[in-house]
Amino acid sequence: MRREGTNPDDVQPEDVLCDFCHQAAWAEDVPCVEGHHGSIICGECLQAAWVAHDRAEKAEDSRQCTMCLEQRDDAIWSGSASDACICGRCIRQAAGALHKSKDWSWTKPDG
Template sequence: MHREGINVNDVQPEDILCDYCGRAAWALGEPCIEGHEGSIVCGMCLSKAFAKLVVEGSGEPVDQVCRMCLETRDQPSWISKIDQEATICLRCIKQSATTLEKSEHWEWSRPTGG
């Protein structure tokens, strides 16, 4: 997600916001993953989504398009607290977690149950 009123010819890190919490996580040096059409999930939101859907095994399928993959999937999704239209599907949560864990640029690890 991009901050409103940005100069599209001079996008700065602080103009790039997490779709799920609205923070400029990339500008703050926090882990982020980019999805389709510039969607962003920050490490903090990814941790919350992973904990709820994977660790706790909760969550329900929603009839909405995932912001990260732009697909509607018949599987649990995590919904943003600030934007009920911003969902991330279980598949994207797992793929993003794997990508962040392997990244040489970020220190991030997936939540565990213990």
């Protein structure tokens, strides 16, 4: 997500916030993965989501995934700082992308 008041023509690294914990992931040099409409999940949230989502209850109502903007009824994880949520498919895709990236040392947590 973008910090409120961000100039869309002049986006600074500190304007780019993780949708799930609201930290300035880019400015802090935290690995992160972009979704649709400027949505971002940082590696720290992704790690928490990865660990938790296997055990997550299926959503009672289908919720819109912040990352892919689809209504998903598979296991959904949401961050503590916001009502953003990410579906299991996006968690796997984002984890795969970060895992493969040579720029980052993030690896999938065991389990």
